[in-house]
Amino acid sequence: MIGRGHARNVAEPEGDSMQHRVLHRLCGAITMCIALAVATGCAPIEVDSTEQDSAQAADPADADPNATIRYADATGPSRFDPHRSTVGQDIRFLAPVYDRLVHIRPDGELTGGLARDWEWDDSGTVLTMWLREGVRFHDGTAFNAEAVRANIHRGQTLTGSSVSADLEVIDRVDVVDDATVRLHLSKRSSMLPGLLSHRAGAIVSPAAFDKPNLDSAPVGAGMYRVTQYHKDDVIVYERNEDYWDESVVGARQIELDILSDDVTRLNAIRTGEVDIALIGGRQIAEAEQAGLVIQQDRSLTYLVLYLNRARAEFDKLLVRRALNHAIDREAIANGITFGASEPSVQPFPEGYFAHNPDYPGDYYEYNPRLARQLLRQAGVPNGFSFEMLVAALPPYTQVGEAVQNMLGEVGIDARIRAVEAAQTADVYYAQEQGDALLAQWGGRPDPSMTIELQFTANGFSNPGGHTTPEMTELHTTALNTIDEDARTEVLRRNVGEIVEQAFQVPVASDQTTYATTTDVVGFQSLITGQPDFRTLGKSG
Numbered sequence: 001m002i003g004r005g006h007a008r009n010v011a012e013p014e015g016d017s018m019q020h021r022v023l024h025r026l027c028g029a030i031t032m033c034i035a036l037a038v039a040t041g042c043a044p045i046e047v048d049s050t051e052q053d054s055a056q057a058a059d060p061a062d063a064d065p066n067a068t069i070r071y072a073d074a075t076g077p078s079r080f081d082p083h084r085s086t087v088g089q090d091i092r093f094l095a096p097v098y099d100r101l102v103h104i105r106p107d108g109e110l111t112g113g114l115a116r117d118w119e120w121d122d123s124g125t126v127l128t129m130w131l132r133e134g135v136r137f138h139d140g141t142a143f144n145a146e147a148v149r150a151n152i153h154r155g156q157t158l159t160g161s162s163v164s165a166d167l168e169v170i171d172r173v174d175v176v177d178d179a180t181v182r183l184h185l186s187k188r189s190s191m192l193p194g195l196l197s198h199r200a201g202a203i204v205s206p207a208a209f210d211k212p213n214l215d216s217a218p219v220g221a222g223m224y225r226v227t228q229y230h231k232d233d234v235i236v237y238e239r240n241e242d243y244w245d246e247s248v249v250g251a252r253q254i255e256l257d258i259l260s261d262d263v264t265r266l267n268a269i270r271t272g273e274v275d276i277a278l279i280g281g282r283q284i285a286e287a288e289q290a291g292l293v294i295q296q297d298r299s300l301t302y303l304v305l306y307l308n309r310a311r312a313e314f315d316k317l318l319v320r321r322a323l324n325h326a327i328d329r330e331a332i333a334n335g336i337t338f339g340a341s342e343p344s345v346q347p348f349p350e351g352y353f354a355h356n357p358d359y360p361g362d363y364y365e366y367n368p369r370l371a372r373q374l375l376r377q378a379g380v381p382n383g384f385s386f387e388m389l390v391a392a393l394p395p396y397t398q399v400g401e402a403v404q405n406m407l408g409e410v411g412i413d414a415r416i417r418a419v420e421a422a423q424t425a426d427v428y429y430a431q432e433q434g435d436a437l438l439a440q441w442g443g444r445p446d447p448s449m450t451i452e453l454q455f456t457a458n459g460f461s462n463p464g465g466h467t468t469p470e471m472t473e474l475h476t477t478a479l480n481t482i483d484e485d486a487r488t489e490v491l492r493r494n495v496g497e498i499v500e501q502a503f504q505v506p507v508a509s510d511q512t513t514y515a516t517t518t519d520v521v522g523f524q525s526l527i528t529g530q531p532d533f534r535t536l537g538k539s540g
Helices: 018-025 047-054 088-094 145-157 262-270 281-289 317-326 329-335 366-375 394-408 421-430 447-455 469-480 484-500
Strands: 068-073 102-104 110-112 115-120 126-131 170-177 180-185 224-230 235-240 255-257 275-276 293-307 341-343 385-391 413-419 436-441 505-516
Touching: 068 115, 102 394, 126 145, 145 170, 145 180, 224 341, 262 281, 262 505, 275 293, 281 293, 281 505, 293 317, 317 366, 317 394, 329 341, 329 394, 329 505, 385 421, 394 413, 394 436, 413 421, 421 436, 421 484, 447 469, 447 484, 469 484
Parallel strands: 068 255, 068 275, 385 413, 385 436
Antiparallel strands: 102 110, 115 126, 126 180, 170 180, 224 235, 235 255, 275 505, 293 436, 293 505, 341 505
8 A cells, every 4th residue: 555654765756845846847837716616515614713704794784785796706607507517616606596405504504495494204215305485486486395396306317417316316206295395215315415405406497497598597596596698708696586585685786707817807806897706825915905805715625637547547556646646736735826725635625524634635745756666566667648638727727737747757648638617527527538637626515425426436527437345335334324423434434445546636625715895795605615695795
């Protein structure tokens, strides 16, 4: 087993210093915003109190109900149909429009959404959900138990559904009455409530199921409705005056500008064109000097090199471990993200309940000599070539070039192919193009969701279908375990299997960074990474 202790008995990494490595290997990369938000799990992430203090308090009295909030993000949704959306980070665009059965609080705790409450039976295979009454979709259609049943059926059976695997465990949905549904499962699934707080639990108006333009004109029951959408340009959300939760602060309108360049986003908020902007770590000092308010929170999004392990040479464990030792994570975190991320070898960050502390960020320490040794042991002493898909955004292209150079130093030729950011999931997961993908995992509201999607045989985000018997057994055990402490232990063992088998090459765990103007009130960043639109407002 190649482990942390073993690696440190081998010669130290070649090179002069951290500064030398950053300058030499990162190809002049200048900055990065690896904070495209979204998603976490069902237990709180620890956040430094100074970070919390930077957030404006949510005070409805300070909010102008007729205000327009202008918000700049780096990319737009792959599509607005939540059952066909292929990018986990799409949830930040879907959430204002589509209420889910279950909602999530800023600290990660699950709370009532369109289902006001729920309860497991003694067997752990029947989930009863009590629904909110008097709710209507944006098109006037009534929300009720039949709408829930229809949405679950659509998610399970729709051609091209990206949530069918999430909902597969549901055998039958009983409509008890208009306000009560009973979900019968084929087996225990402790992650189901978390699943229903994400795209799988987003409820579409049944009257809109067959709309040919649902991908661009969504119809939900959320606090906002989309009135204008120009792909990769702008999304305009108008407040739903009939929204069921009257306590929501809300502005009259949210205008979301899609600006892929982080410098352009910072300039937009400095000049007053927008009120909120997603920024990179290098820009924090400049934003503060401009009098902007900063909030930076740890999230479950992480930068990763996904590997299609059904492709040669990624089917060899020693090769995958060699890749992990070839990457200088600390240089990327410090030299490109400027401290807005932390080196990581696992899907979950420090402080999160599923994080396994036995595998710190330097577990696969940067060691090109050891990487070359492992390649020789794997039977590929002269290295190999592979196609690496990279999202066509400056943050990813910069890291892609750095990874390409680092792998080149050990004889591995990573041939970069740029792919439109919103299409990366379609191209890599669905079409199974490319041998690897450098991108950001958007995270999920429950750790078992991340594990199932990426590391099980039928996971949507595992195009090669490769897994191990131990992974399958541990994942099944976690799903069957209702006790939280016992489940945490199983999940941490699951993480150990992911790291030891080098299923992928995690690079860095992200910290989401936003800048806001001083008149923005009620700003809270969910641990899923996006602003909490339910408290967001602007002073008059």
